[in-house]
Amino acid sequence: MLAEIITIGDEILIGQIVDTNSAWMAKELNAIGIKVKQITSVSDDADHITEALSRAEKRARVILITGGLGPTKDDITKFTLAKYFKMGMRRDAGVLENVEAIFKRGNRPMIESNIRQADVPEGCTVIQNKNGTAPCMWFEHGENIIVSMPGVPFEMMYLMGEEILPRLTKSFKLPFIYHKTILTANLGESFLAQEIADIEDSLPPSIKLAYLPKLGQVRLRLSTSGPDEQQLKDEVEIYARQIITRLKPYIVAEDDIALEEAILNIMKKKGLTLSTAESCTGGYISHLITKHPGCSAVFAGGAVTYSYELKESVLGVKADTLNTYGAVSEQTVKEMAEGAIKHFNTDYSVAVSGIAGPDGGTEGKPVGTVWIAVANRNKVVARVFSFGNKRIQNIERSASSALSMVLNLLKEDVN
Amino acid sequence: MLAEIITIGDEILIGQIVDTNSAWMAKELNAIGIKVKQITSVSDDADHITEALSRAEKRARVILITGGLGPTKDDITKFTLAKYFKMGMRRDAGVLENVEAIFKRGNRPMIESNIRQADVPEGCTVIQNKNGTAPCMWFEHGENIIVSMPGVPFEMMYLMGEEILPRLTKSFKLPFIYHKTILTANLGESFLAQEIADIEDSLPPSIKLAYLPKLGQVRLRLSTSGPDEQQLKDEVEIYARQIITRLKPYIVAEDDIALEEAILNIMKKKGLTLSTAESCTGGYISHLITKHPGCSAVFAGGAVTYSYELKESVLGVKADTLNTYGAVSEQTVKEMAEGAIKHFNTDYSVAVSGIAGPDGGTEGKPVGTVWIAVANRNKVVARVFSFGNKRIQNIERSASSALSMVLNLLKEDVN
Numbered sequence: 001m002l003a004e005i006i007t008i009g010d011e012i013l014i015g016q017i018v019d020t021n022s023a024w025m026a027k028e029l030n031a032i033g034i035k036v037k038q039i040t041s042v043s044d045d046a047d048h049i050t051e052a053l054s055r056a057e058k059r060a061r062v063i064l065i066t067g068g069l070g071p072t073k074d075d076i077t078k079f080t081l082a083k084y085f086k087m088g089m090r091r092d093a094g095v096l097e098n099v100e101a102i103f104k105r106g107n108r109p110m111i112e113s114n115i116r117q118a119d120v121p122e123g124c125t126v127i128q129n130k131n132g133t134a135p136c137m138w139f140e141h142g143e144n145i146i147v148s149m150p151g152v153p154f155e156m157m158y159l160m161g162e163e164i165l166p167r168l169t170k171s172f173k174l175p176f177i178y179h180k181t182i183l184t185a186n187l188g189e190s191f192l193a194q195e196i197a198d199i200e201d202s203l204p205p206s207i208k209l210a211y212l213p214k215l216g217q218v219r220l221r222l223s224t225s226g227p228d229e230q231q232l233k234d235e236v237e238i239y240a241r242q243i244i245t246r247l248k249p250y251i252v253a254e255d256d257i258a259l260e261e262a263i264l265n266i267m268k269k270k271g272l273t274l275s276t277a278e279s280c281t282g283g284y285i286s287h288l289i290t291k292h293p294g295c296s297a298v299f300a301g302g303a304v305t306y307s308y309e310l311k312e313s314v315l316g317v318k319a320d321t322l323n324t325y326g327a328v329s330e331q332t333v334k335e336m337a338e339g340a341i342k343h344f345n346t347d348y349s350v351a352v353s354g355i356a357g358p359d360g361g362t363e364g365k366p367v368g369t370v371w372i373a374v375a376n377r378n379k380v381v382a383r384v385f386s387f388g389n390k391r392i393q394n395i396e397r398s399a400s401s402a403l404s405m406v407l408n409l410l411k412e413d414v415n
Numbered sequence: 416m417l418a419e420i421i422t423i424g425d426e427i428l429i430g431q432i433v434d435t436n437s438a439w440m441a442k443e444l445n446a447i448g449i450k451v452k453q454i455t456s457v458s459d460d461a462d463h464i465t466e467a468l469s470r471a472e473k474r475a476r477v478i479l480i481t482g483g484l485g486p487t488k489d490d491i492t493k494f495t496l497a498k499y500f501k502m503g504m505r506r507d508a509g510v511l512e513n514v515e516a517i518f519k520r521g522n523r524p525m526i527e528s529n530i531r532q533a534d535v536p537e538g539c540t541v542i543q544n545k546n547g548t549a550p551c552m553w554f555e556h557g558e559n560i561i562v563s564m565p566g567v568p569f570e571m572m573y574l575m576g577e578e579i580l581p582r583l584t585k586s587f588k589l590p591f592i593y594h595k596t597i598l599t600a601n602l603g604e605s606f607l608a609q610e611i612a613d614i615e616d617s618l619p620p621s622i623k624l625a626y627l628p629k630l631g632q633v634r635l636r637l638s639t640s641g642p643d644e645q646q647l648k649d650e651v652e653i654y655a656r657q658i659i660t661r662l663k664p665y666i667v668a669e670d671d672i673a674l675e676e677a678i679l680n681i682m683k684k685k686g687l688t689l690s691t692a693e694s695c696t697g698g699y700i701s702h703l704i705t706k707h708p709g710c711s712a713v714f715a716g717g718a719v720t721y722s723y724e725l726k727e728s729v730l731g732v733k734a735d736t737l738n739t740y741g742a743v744s745e746q747t748v749k750e751m752a753e754g755a756i757k758h759f760n761t762d763y764s765v766a767v768s769g770i771a772g773p774d775g776g777t778e779g780k781p782v783g784t785v786w787i788a789v790a791n792r793n794k795v796v797a798r799v800f801s802f803g804n805k806r807i808q809n810i811e812r813s814a815s816s817a818l819s820m821v822l823n824l825l826k827e828d829v830n
Contacts, residue, residue: 016627019434223429293772
């Protein structure tokens with residue numbers, strides 16, 4: 001069963017926002033056995049929406065559309081859909097009630113454009129949106145199902161989870177889609193591929209292997225689909241085990257999890273705790289860790305010490321060290337890591353100090369110079385990196401390298 | 416001048432990664448006068464790539480393709496392009512040299528698949544990729560330009576910035592595209608629209624107004640294009656001024672900047688400093704702030720205090736307060752904010768303590784309950800929010816609300 005996603009909104013096409021909805025929707029669709037054939041982003045333009053929809057209808061049987069359902073004039077999705085399906089508009093009493101309730105709860109007056117949120121194409125099934133005023137609309141068109149949802153992520157997610165996915169599951173007899181992902185670190189994709197070339201060659205045509213490199217990590221993904229879930233898993237597992245055995249030194253996790261999740265899992269199991277001491281990464285590492293439910297069993301907290309003063313007062317870095325070697329130095333970053341262990345009373349810590357840029361570089365320490373230290377109660381290891389001149393990339397690459405270093409120290413110790 | 420972006424990779428269609436490249440590329444293309452008509456994500460499948468490309472060639476004159484250029488078997492873009500353009504393959508000496516240099520620098524052996532990175536379609540212009548082994552390929556096809564780039568963000572960004580954008584600028588006589596964005600907070604889009612209905616009605620057809628709501632903020636964007644940059648700006652400015660004057664109480668910034676950037680700008684101008692004390696947001700607020708160049712003039716640092724112990728030792732929250740009222744309480748969050756001011760010696764601070772979920776809720780304090788306090792040296796204000804049961808959303812909405820509260824306190828004080 002194939003689906004397509006159409007996201008509507010000029011804000012996507014001028015790059016004002018990143019479309020995060022599509023990836024979320026694709027993952028959820030996969031989980032119920034629906035494969036996404038294509039994702040198309042089009043402008044708030046009736047002809048363009050119509051063209052994209054009519055093409056999508058030829059390739060897929062389920063088309064999920066987000067965006068263009070706001071109360072303002074630039075939003076035209078529902079009128080375009082009415083025209084496409086040759087339907088008139090009607091005012092839906094249920095939607096009106098929902099809009100009124102939302103405004104009453106917020107203690108705000110309602111205006112004409114809010115009332116018009118209740119207008120929907122005549123032939124669609126209306127699905128109530130409890131989190132917003134734009135209704136969700138379900139159309140059946142020949143053999144196809146077309147659903148129009150608001151683009152606001154939490155409204156879309158709620159509607160998908162509570163309404164659309166269950167209804168799609170009921171509408172079709174769906175196969176299982178199974179992805180097995182193996183997370184590796186410290187070896188490039190071409191070398192991984194060389195190591196497992198014979199295993200890759202022995203894969204049956206029904207199993208597809210993909211390599212997804214990112215920031216020093218590579219994900220290996222085995223994908224397949226079919227009617228029997230257990231059989232799929234068993235078959236993929238045979239090849240996954242071969243790959244995992246072959247690549248043992250590089251394996252971080254046998255699931256599609258993030259590096260920091262793998263760290264949290266190991267530390268939780270061993271009853272170990274972690275803290276962070278961040279300068280140029282500015283809280284990004286601790287954000288990556290605290291995104292994950294249950295992190296509090298491992299993560300005590302950390303400090304973001306941008307200023308010299310905070311490096312001294314919060315982490316106990318010596319003024320002498322800072323003045324002699326500078327904030328971006330092996331000595332400082334080691335004292336930051338040791339200070340985190342001591343002051344935050346954790347088993348492990350990771351510290352980062354670097355020049356994220358675009359300013360602040362010197363001849364000896366250009367923008368992109370980043371010192372990272374990881375420590376436990378016995379040992380502190382530091383390395384210097386050179387990540388180039390883009391601020392966001394420096395932050396991301398620093399965080400990824402810091403997490404890799406935590407994992408390596410952890411592996412040394414727990415093995 | 417219209418462009419289209421085609422991103423290739425099953426990882427996008429199964430939702431394993433979010434396509435962040437397209438937004439970045441669209442923004443850069445806009446800046447040189449090229450409008451993006453459509454963004455299409457397709458699978459690593461030759462027929463599908465071919466179909467998408469041939470459709471795109473009918474709608475646009477510039478087609479930028481990313482992805483599918485790795486050394487592993489799942490990557491088929493360049494072979495598909497060679498077939499599409501009816502070209503053979505040749506080994507490019509320059510690319511081979513680049514690949515060899517990269518492996519030499521990394522002190523790693525080269526294998527056959529790395530050498531094959533130097534194979535390119537015969538009729539394309541090769542553009543060297545200094546940051547990776549996959550070459551960038553530029554095709555001229557009738558009136559159209561088609562460029563294939565690696566999907567790794569920093570390789571793509573470098574190639575776009577240094578090579579593709581300058582070459583596109585030289586290839587066409589491009590108009591100017593001008594977007595003026597106004598950031599507002601604390602009023603919903605329908606009310607903003609009602610407030611400025613007469614201004615919106617008076618806009619000439621050449622200027623388009625869009626409303627982009629997100630987490631309690633709404634961006635208003637005026638867009639236009641034409642041959643004379645100054646004239647465009649002057650014309651848009653007339654209407655922008657009217658809107659800004661009308662919506663004065665809700666205006667956060669007169670540029671397309673983030674809320675935290677608006678805060679940094681105001682504080683920098685006034686010589687004020689800021690610190691953070693985060694529990695459930697786990698460093699996300701300080702990450703948002705430190706993403707921005709120059710933030711160190713304002714931001715001293717902060718603490719991520721997940722545990723009771725760190726709330727006491729780092730921020731000076733009283734054990735009594737924690738035991739009596741709990742970590743998620745008005746009393747605790749106020750002491751966190753006051754502690755940040757005192758211990759980090761800043762003029763302002765913001766503190767967040769909540770239950771991000773999915774676990775940890777109680778009957779009186781369900782998941783999604785978040786206390787936020789903002790303080791300066793004279794005052795501390797706290798509010799409680801209820802954000803629902805999704806962890807990532809709770810973190811994002813908490814951060815957005817916290818920043819809004821900082822801005823409001825700041826506005827109170829500096830006005």
